[in-house]
Amino acid sequence: VYVFYLIPASCLLSPYHTSFVLQKEEVEDNTDANMEGALIARDRVGVQDFVLLDSHTSETSFLNNLRKRYQENLIYTYIGTLLVSVNPYKELDIYTVTQMQLYRGVNFFELPPHLYAIADNAYRVMCSEYNNHFILISGESGAGKTEASKKILQYYAVTCPTTEQLQIVRDRLLLSNPVLEAFGNAKTLRNDNSSRFGKYMDIQFDFKGAPVGGHILSYLIEKSRVVHQNHGERNFHIFYQLLEGGDKDLLCWLGLERNPQKYAYLIQGRCAKVFSINDKNDWKIVRKAFSIIDFTEKDLEHLFGIVASVLHLGNIQFEEDSNGHAIIRNGTQIKWISKVSFPSQVVLVLQVLSPLNVDLAFYARDAVAKAIYGRTFTWLVNKINGSLANKDSTRKTVIGLLDIYGFEVLDTNSFEQFCINYCNEKLQQLLIEMTLKAEQEEYELEGIEWEPIPYFNNKIICDLVEQKHKGIISILDEECLRPGEATDLSFLEKLEEKVGDHAHFVTRKLADQKTRKSIDWVDFRLLHYAGEVTYFAKLNKLFSMSSQVATQFKNSLMSLIEILMSKEPSYVRCIKPNENKEPGKFDDFLIRHQVKYLGLMEHLRVRRAGFAYRRKYELFLQRYKSLCPATWPHWHGPAAEGVERLIKHLGYKPEEYKLGRTKIFIRFPKTLFATEDAFEIRKHLLGMLEACWRGALARKEAKKRTWAVQIIRKFINGFINRKKPLCPENIEFVRLVQYKYFMKLRDHVPKNVLDKSWLRPPSILEETSEMLKKICIRNLVRKYCRGVTAERKVQLQQKVVASAVFRGKKEGYLQSINQPFADTRLSEYTPNLLKGLCQMLTPAPCFQYATPVVKYDRNGFKARERLLVLTQSSAYVVEMAKIKQKIDYATLKGNGVNWCGAFLPISDPLTLPLLCFQGDVILHCEHIFEVVSKLCMLANKQNLVKVVQGR
Numbered sequence: 001v002y003v004f005y006l007i008p009a010s011c012l013l014s015p016y017h018t019s020f021v022l023q024k025e026e027v028e029d030n031t032d033a034n035m036e037g038a039l040i041a042r043d044r045v046g047v048q049d050f051v052l053l054d055s056h057t058s059e060t061s062f063l064n065n066l067r068k069r070y071q072e073n074l075i076y077t078y079i080g081t082l083l084v085s086v087n088p089y090k091e092l093d094i095y096t097v098t099q100m101q102l103y104r105g106v107n108f109f110e111l112p113p114h115l116y117a118i119a120d121n122a123y124r125v126m127c128s129e130y131n132n133h134f135i136l137i138s139g140e141s142g143a144g145k146t147e148a149s150k151k152i153l154q155y156y157a158v159t160c161p162t163t164e165q166l167q168i169v170r171d172r173l174l175l176s177n178p179v180l181e182a183f184g185n186a187k188t189l190r191n192d193n194s195s196r197f198g199k200y201m202d203i204q205f206d207f208k209g210a211p212v213g214g215h216i217l218s219y220l221i222e223k224s225r226v227v228h229q230n231h232g233e234r235n236f237h238i239f240y241q242l243l244e245g246g247d248k249d250l251l252c253w254l255g256l257e258r259n260p261q262k263y264a265y266l267i268q269g270r271c272a273k274v275f276s277i278n279d280k281n282d283w284k285i286v287r288k289a290f291s292i293i294d295f296t297e298k299d300l301e302h303l304f305g306i307v308a309s310v311l312h313l314g315n316i317q318f319e320e321d322s323n324g325h326a327i328i329r330n331g332t333q334i335k336w337i338s339k340v341s342f343p344s345q346v347v348l349v350l351q352v353l354s355p356l357n358v359d360l361a362f363y364a365r366d367a368v369a370k371a372i373y374g375r376t377f378t379w380l381v382n383k384i385n386g387s388l389a390n391k392d393s394t395r396k397t398v399i400g401l402l403d404i405y406g407f408e409v410l411d412t413n414s415f416e417q418f419c420i421n422y423c424n425e426k427l428q429q430l431l432i433e434m435t436l437k438a439e440q441e442e443y444e445l446e447g448i449e450w451e452p453i454p455y456f457n458n459k460i461i462c463d464l465v466e467q468k469h470k471g472i473i474s475i476l477d478e479e480c481l482r483p484g485e486a487t488d489l490s491f492l493e494k495l496e497e498k499v500g501d502h503a504h505f506v507t508r509k510l511a512d513q514k515t516r517k518s519i520d521w522v523d524f525r526l527l528h529y530a531g532e533v534t535y536f537a538k539l540n541k542l543f544s545m546s547s548q549v550a551t552q553f554k555n556s557l558m559s560l561i562e563i564l565m566s567k568e569p570s571y572v573r574c575i576k577p578n579e580n581k582e583p584g585k586f587d588d589f590l591i592r593h594q595v596k597y598l599g600l601m602e603h604l605r606v607r608r609a610g611f612a613y614r615r616k617y618e619l620f621l622q623r624y625k626s627l628c629p630a631t632w633p634h635w636h637g638p639a640a641e642g643v644e645r646l647i648k649h650l651g652y653k654p655e656e657y658k659l660g661r662t663k664i665f666i667r668f669p670k671t672l673f674a675t676e677d678a679f680e681i682r683k684h685l686l687g688m689l690e691a692c693w694r695g696a697l698a699r700k701e702a703k704k705r706t707w708a709v710q711i712i713r714k715f716i717n718g719f720i721n722r723k724k725p726l727c728p729e730n731i732e733f734v735r736l737v738q739y740k741y742f743m744k745l746r747d748h749v750p751k752n753v754l755d756k757s758w759l760r761p762p763s764i765l766e767e768t769s770e771m772l773k774k775i776c777i778r779n780l781v782r783k784y785c786r787g788v789t790a791e792r793k794v795q796l797q798q799k800v801v802a803s804a805v806f807r808g809k810k811e812g813y814l815q816s817i818n819q820p821f822a823d824t825r826l827s828e829y830t831p832n833l834l835k836g837l838c839q840m841l842t843p844a845p846c847f848q849y850a851t852p853v854v855k856y857d858r859n860g861f862k863a864r865e866r867l868l869v870l871t872q873s874s875a876y877v878v879e880m881a882k883i884k885q886k887i888d889y890a891t892l893k894g895n896g897v898n899w900c901g902a903f904l905p906i907s908d909p910l911t912l913p914l915l916c917f918q919g920d921v922i923l924h925c926e927h928i929f930e931v932v933s934k935l936c937m938l939a940n941k942q943n944l945v946k947v948v949q950g951r
């Protein structure tokens with residue numbers, strides 16, 4: 001089938017050939033096309049893109065569409081180029097390598113929504129425009145963010161070009177995940193493998209689009225989990241993995257016991273066995289991953305030493321001495337800590353005697369444990385970055401994957417929720433700016449007048465949180481740094497004083513009568529873009545630390561936003577369908593809540609405010625051209641004009657669309673749906689006609705020649721044999737005939753150069769078939785020539801010369817064809833002569849060939865035994881060791897070597913071949929075809945040979 005590409009462009013001018021090329025594509029992608037067809041057919045549930053929902057978009061219709069699709073296992077839906085994903089909580093067969101190949105390099109909207117389409121689109125644009133991208137994946141805990149980012153990474157690992165060397169990078173990128181998950185993930189009530197940190201990962205690609213390196217940034221690891229876990233939750237996985245999977249010697253060296261129940265930091269949540277977690281197995285995976293991402297045994301010794309130190313720290317108990325100061329009750333843990341963490345010098349912190357009371361001593365112990373773990377996590381990320389780093393300084397493009405906690409609203413929202421929600425507020429702001437910017441840029445690019453889009457800009461809330469001197473974080477800083485004691489009330493008062501008149505800030509004092517009851521005296525409420533959240537502003541000893549963390553977090557968020565701003569965005573919004581991790585259960589209330597907090601309605605409004613649908617003219621025309629006689633089957637002018645004719649024919653009203661430079665913009669989904677419906681009906685009718693035709697053929701085979709069959713056959717034959725397609729329906733049949741022929745031809749192409757068979761084409765394909773035949777034969781000949789050995793090539797060259805000299809001129813030539821020419825005939829020479837020859841040819845004048853001959857005198861009667869020796873430049877007639885005659889090839893002129901069968905010296909003279917040099921030297925030899933061919937080749941004078949027949 002690939003041979004079809006060899007057809008010269010000029011052939012494509014005829015409509016037949018154009019449709020043949022289209023047909024070819026269908027043939028070539030047959031399997032995928034079928035699969036694609038099946039997929040599309042399956043995905044006719046609701047709308048694949050929310051922008052196509054009925055114009056009065058409500059949260060309810062949004063939810064209905066999401067539910068309808070979810071119940072059919074269609075977990076992905078677009079809002080324009082944003083992907084909404086609902087966690088299926090079960091394995092779906094949509095992540096296979098075949099699926100990856102299906103989405104690879106395919107236009108974004110051509111296939112049903114999928115993560116792979118998002119990944120592929122970012123990758124393709126990156127490769128073609130050589131720019132940077134990021135994919136922002138957000139959603140609440142358990143919604144499927146981490147799974148999504150892993151699937152995208154796998155997609156790149158499978159579909160991007162790679163070399164053996166690059167496979168190491170690829171493996172490191174993939175295997176950094178289990179290590180980070182071991183140290184940064186934990187079982188929570190909402191998710192058995194919950195990421196307790198925000199992650200941004202850059203994948204770097206070289207100019208060929210191969211992944212060559214990476215870099216990870218981590219945000220806000222939840223350190224508090226190290227010392228405390230809520231009921232039913234666990235500490236970070238690594239602690240359990242080490243205890244369950246670590247071998248006996250390692251645990252012994254670390255002073256650890258296998259039973260997690262022995263460690264105070266591991267039993268806070270009283271979490272029973274988790275069935276979805278296999279710590280022992282995960283330990284093996286993590287250990288293997290460590291070796292691939294370049295961790296040495298020394299690194300691991302330090303790392304596990306620190307993990308063990310944290311566990312020992314948690315078991316330290318204090319008691320009061322006579323001065324009311326805390327003293328350590330039992331020194332065992334300290335000894336172990338000093339042993340296993342010695343290389344990291346963690347122990348120094350603890351060995352300082354500190355005059356604290358018991359409460360503060362416990363607090364300090366936990367603070368140290370958290371700090372150690374936090375720093376270890378940062379070290380781990382840096383170390384992984386070292387192994388992913390690409391040292392080569394050539395320019396790379398990147399795709400960043402941002403897996404970050406979504407908006408969080410709990411019963412009690414503390415400082416942590418404040419940071420998380422602030423982060424989401426910033427990311428929403430980024431999304432608005434980038435979407436609107438992109439929208440505006442597209443309008444400008446397309447030459448369409450900018451229409452203001454009504455939307456809520458959440459910049460006002462971001463400012464409320466982060467503005468210098470006036471924002472909540474600055475006020476928190478000031479309050480903690482000022483002299484005197486800061487309390488929750490003094491902080492709240494400061495807030496009321498500085499931001500009290502802000503429309504998105506409320507406290508109990510500022511609230512109206514109705515809302516006052518719902519806010520406590522120590523609370524403040526922010527009206528986020530996604531909804532209201534009431535924060536608990538209780539100040540405690542941790543507060544001053546929170547202030548530093550908030551500022552740090554603000555700064556790292558600013559630099560993250562800067563990183564993202566320089567890249568092209570793609571968005572994935574993950575939704576958790578129910579609280580019980582149950583497949584198939586769609587909890588309306590919970591999902592409505594997320595739709596709101598993920599800002600999906602807001603995004604939809606922004607996306608729909610202008611035009612619901614836009615598509616390149618070529619693609620639009622390609623899909624709908626069959627709906628207008630002027631554009632079907634082929635439109636030969638510019639696509640934009642074709643689309644104009646098409647929509648005029650379809651009766652589009654001016655307010656329903658706009659025509660840009662390269663795209664058509666359709667304002668309302670209903671306009672598009674009407675077009676799509678018409679297209680479907682048309683396709684259906686064509687399908688029926690085709691089925692009818694196929695049925696007729698089948699009946700023909702069964703020899704049931706009914707009246708209907710005959711009519712249809714007549715009809716088909718009529719236009720197949722006609723040179724021009726008359727109407728759109730005809731062309732469908734022509735394409736079918738072409739398809740059938742090419743499919744059959746594919747199985748019947750000649751297998752070798754001697755195979756002369758060729759499938760007879762229908763008359764409309766004669767010209768194409770002739771070209772294909774020529775191409776095919778040329779290819780077979782080329783293939784044959786490539787398989788010829790050097791020796792065989794020399795033989796063939798000699799045979800070609802022999803043919804040129806003797807074919808049709810000399811009897812016996814045809815019989816000799818299959819006898820190979822010898823390299824030389826010296827073996828037939830007598831030993832005495834051979835000896836003489838060796839003497840004579842010292843030094844050798846580039847000896848090429850020798851054969852015994854019989855020399856006759858000019859009268860042709862006296863015969864003498866001689867040797868004919870051919871060298872590079874001359875022929876010698878040799879007797880014993882004496883050169884009797886030397887004939888330079890250069891001296892041979894017209895009729896230089898004549899052939900004659902005239903002499904009759906020996907028993908059956910008519911068959912005896914004689915060689916005559918310019919009439920002077922007359923030789924008789926057995927292998928005349930061989931001798932003359934070699935002579936001609938050496939003398940390079942094949943045209944001087946004359947074959948003389950008769951006397």
Ligand SMILES: Nc1ncnc2c1ncn2[C@@H]1O[C@H](COP(=O)(O)OP(=O)(O)OP(=O)(O)O)[C@@H](O)[C@H]1O
Pocket residue numbers: 087088089090091092139140141142143144145146147148191193194195196405574
């Ligand atoms: N596409 C999917 N197919 C099948 N199961 C999935 C898919 N996405 C998520 N899950 C299931 O849901 C669980 C939670 O997903 P995941 O850990 O990705 O959530 P998350 O949004 O990253 O949560 P967190 O914020 O707590 O880290 C997974 O362990 C897996 O069992």
